[in-house]
Amino acid sequence: xxxxxxxxxxxxxLDEATELSFRVVVDAPSPCKPSYRLVCEARDGMSxxxxxxxxxxxxxxxxxPALKGIMSEGASRAKLEVIVDDKFFVPLELxxxxxxxxxxxxEVVSHGxxxxxxxxxxxxxxxxxxxxxxxxxxxxxxxxDGKKK
Numbered sequence: 189x190x191x192x193x194x195x196x197x198x199x200x201x202l203d204e205a206t207e208l209s210f211r212v213v214v215d216a217p218s219p220c221k222p223s224y225r226l227v228c229e230a231r232d233g234m235s236x237x238x239x240x241x242x243x244x245x246x247x248x249x250x251x252x253p254a255l256k257g258i259m260s261e262g263a264s265r266a267k268l269e270v271i272v273d274d275k276f277f278v279p280l281e282l283x284x285x286x287x288x289x290x291x292x293x294x295e296v297v298s299h300g301x302x303x304x305x306x307x308x309x310x311x312x313x314x315x316x317x318x319x320x321x322x323x324x325x326x327x328x329x330x331x332x333d334g335k336k337k
Contacts (some may be wrong), residue, residue, distance in 0.1 A: 214272055224250070228284060236258070252299065261287060
């Protein structure tokens with residue numbers, strides 16, 4: 189295991205997948221095909237191992253899937269492991285903080301039925317209204333009284 193490693197800290201949302209990228213340089217005397225993995229240690233003693241995928245530009249990508257229901261909210265230790273031939277290296281250790289997503293909820297709260305307030309309108313001028321139908325023109329009072337003009 190390598191003695192030189194860098195410490196860092198990141199936050200991961202529990203309800204969504206997160207892609208992490210690491211720049212990894214492997215200096216070997218002969219060509220080799222290293223393998224990469226990110227190990228997340230849970231507080232209950234269980235660990236989650238996620239495979240890393242190298243790219244041609246020297247980066248290693250690790251996709252951390254949504255871990256809601258698997259990991260609990262809080263801090264966790266993680267380490268990037270690099271295996272070259274029969275040698276094991278830990279060039280990076282991190283503090284991962286798993287966080288719940290921000291949610292917003294609203295509800296309607298009724299404080300009983302609103303009381304109705306009677307409203308009366310007084311007019312100084314008489315209001316005359318009429319209704320035109322196929323039966324002829326009638327005033328509102330004729331409609332309600334059943335009389336025809």
